[in-house]
Amino acid sequence: MRRFVELHSCPYKLVLTSSAPSGPGRSVERECAINTSPGCGNLAVDEAAAASGARSDRRTVTRIELPPTEKPEEWLDAATWPPVADPEHSVNAAFPWNKFDPLSYQRHHYEHLVEDDRRILDLAGQFLATRTREEPRRGIDMGAGSNLYPALAMLPLCEELTLMDLSTPNADWLRTEIKDYAPSWDPFWEVLAQHEPYRTFPEDPRHALRDRTRVRQGDIFQTDPGEQWDIGTMFFVAESISMVGVEFAKAVGAFLGCLRPGSPFVTAFMAGSQGYEVAGRRFPAVPIDEHHVGGVLRHYGVEDPSLYRIGIHEQLRPGYDGMILAMGQVSG
Ligand SMILES: C[S@@+](CC[C@H](N)C(=O)[O-])C[C@H]1O[C@@H](n2cnc3c(N)ncnc32)[C@H](O)[C@@H]1O
Numbered sequence: 001m002r003r004f005v006e007l008h009s010c011p012y013k014l015v016l017t018s019s020a021p022s023g024p025g026r027s028v029e030r031e032c033a034i035n036t037s038p039g040c041g042n043l044a045v046d047e048a049a050a051a052s053g054a055r056s057d058r059r060t061v062t063r064i065e066l067p068p069t070e071k072p073e074e075w076l077d078a079a080t081w082p083p084v085a086d087p088e089h090s091v092n093a094a095f096p097w098n099k100f101d102p103l104s105y106q107r108h109h110y111e112h113l114v115e116d117d118r119r120i121l122d123l124a125g126q127f128l129a130t131r132t133r134e135e136p137r138r139g140i141d142m143g144a145g146s147n148l149y150p151a152l153a154m155l156p157l158c159e160e161l162t163l164m165d166l167s168t169p170n171a172d173w174l175r176t177e178i179k180d181y182a183p184s185w186d187p188f189w190e191v192l193a194q195h196e197p198y199r200t201f202p203e204d205p206r207h208a209l210r211d212r213t214r215v216r217q218g219d220i221f222q223t224d225p226g227e228q229w230d231i232g233t234m235f236f237v238a239e240s241i242s243m244v245g246v247e248f249a250k251a252v253g254a255f256l257g258c259l260r261p262g263s264p265f266v267t268a269f270m271a272g273s274q275g276y277e278v279a280g281r282r283f284p285a286v287p288i289d290e291h292h293v294g295g296v297l298r299h300y301g302v303e304d305p306s307l308y309r310i311g312i313h314e315q316l317r318p319g320y321d322g323m324i325l326a327m328g329q330v331s332g
Helices: 038-049 102-110 113-130 147-156 169-177 183-192 205-212 245-258 289-301
Strands: 011-017 032-035 061-065 138-142 159-167 213-217 232-236 264-270 274-280 279-281 306-310 323-329
Touching: 102 169, 102 183, 102 274, 113 147, 113 183, 113 264, 113 306, 113 323, 138 147, 147 159, 147 183, 147 205, 147 232, 159 169, 159 205, 169 213, 205 213, 213 232, 245 264, 245 289, 289 306, 289 323
Parallel strands: 138 159, 138 232, 159 213, 232 264
Antiparallel strands: 011 032, 011 061, 061 306, 264 323, 274 279, 306 323
């Protein structure tokens, strides 16, 4: 059985899709096969850039193509993941989610649109724009917290949106915020509005979000198997609700299980996160990279996920080394 230390050694094909030093509006596309050594994230990007003659830049957005699977990893086996020091206090249920401060979290992360979120939203909007269809859909944002931008990205595609979160203060914050969302969310909509169907969305997004959205307090690990949605987002949840690798994998599986076969989804993850603080209180993380995200998605039957590594443009806090965006379609 493979253990965690070996997981970093698989070869990725990296495609550099954007290069900040080239100046506004210019993009660079290069392909190079590399063998990632330990800490494959930004190091891999730097190596790829160096190999192709480009200036090394850890802020680069990188599209990652997974190699064919030789042997599936045992993602639901604890031995695949690094051991945690205190398992009893490392699981999702051990953390004080009802003490999560939504206002502090929102102010820190989303009061102003940062470049990293702009890139994620732009890619997500482009992806979802290709998934429009006539029939109305029901969408879910899992672990919504105090972030409205995943819901905005699904808005034109949905007649009904559910924002689900375990935490009482987060659910309360969401119920208030969707009634008439703050002007700080307008720049997020403007990024989406560069693309159809957002540009020609016939309603005021503020009113549409209010009218179409329901907030539900719920646990990702205890959803009703009889209830499924047609499109879903999950941003910074699976890797940021526990320190246990198996729970990360289970959370991804539970999210995909909420969606009907064939549903499009967009997920985002913090890479290499050591955990985070909200209003002075510590919350957990599993330090994952794109290999874990791609491998776990495949484990749950997602055939060809689009994976991007979003290098750090504006460091939000210490203790992470970028973000990962993964988009695709539920198998079936
Ligand atoms: C790091 S925050 C992410 C919030 C938001 N999605 C974002 O994009 O910033 C993690 C969120 O997961 C929620 N959460 C924690 N455990 C959960 C569970 N078992 N089921 C559903 N949500 C959970 C927390 O309350 C918190 O809002």
